[in-house]
Amino acid sequence: MRQEAEQRHVSLNTLANQIFASFIEWEMNANKAGWMILPKEVxxxxxxxxxxxxxTAMAxxxxxxxxxxxxxxxGVDSFDAYYSITKNRLARSGFHLTEQKSDNAVRLHIQHHMGEKWSTYFKAQCQKVIEHHGHRCNIITTDNTVSVEVMR
Known part of the structure; x- marks a missing residue:
């Protein structure tokens, strides 16, 4: 753990806190929620x-x-729960995320390098969930990126 902390340029205590937080935010319940790991190429x-x-049907x-x-x-079906889980899932998938927050909107830019069909899938899925929670959104896609803007 010391070597990992040194590589990340954090203290051993900070690394331990990150590990505990990761366990609570993801590992503890991901399997119960039906998540599994597959290679990106598959x-x-x-x-x-x-x-x-x-x-679109899969979305x-x-x-x-x-x-x-x-x-x-x-423990709750809310936009904030969805947003938190989505950010965790995307980060654990190795996608590069950039987040911007303001008083009236949140923006998430995702670089995924999974192709046009994955962008189409993610856009359709996000739109359905975000609208289910009563928010408007604007989603722009390319073959390898998805930019989501959610108005609050």
């Missing part, structure tokens, strides 16, 4: 083999799962 290949209609299924995940991991 997911990318699956999405690229599907029609746009099938990708709808994922939106339903988001409610279950919110309840299992956070």
């Amino acid at each position: 997911i990318k290949t699956v999405f690229n083999s599907m029609s746009d209609e099938k990708v 709808s299924l994922a939106a339903v799962h988001a409610k279950e995940a919110n309840l299992a991991m956070k």
Whole structure:
């Protein structure tokens, strides 16, 4: 642990706190909420083999799962629970995240390098969940990025 703390340029105590926080925020309940680990190339290949209609159907299924995940991991189905879980999941997937918050909006820019179909899937899933929680959103996609702006 000392070596890892040195590589991250943090104290051993800070690293221990990060490990505990990670366990509480994700590892403790992710399996109960139905999450699993798959190689990115497998997911990318699956999405690229599907029609746009099938990708949208999968996004709808994922939106339903988001409610279950919110309840299992956070104990409440809310936008804040969804947003927290989504940020954790994306970071654990190795995607680069940039977040900006203001009084009336939150913006999340995701660099994923998973291709156009994954962007389409993530956009559709986010829209459904965000609208379910009564917020408006603007989502812009490219083949390898998704930018989500949620108005509060």
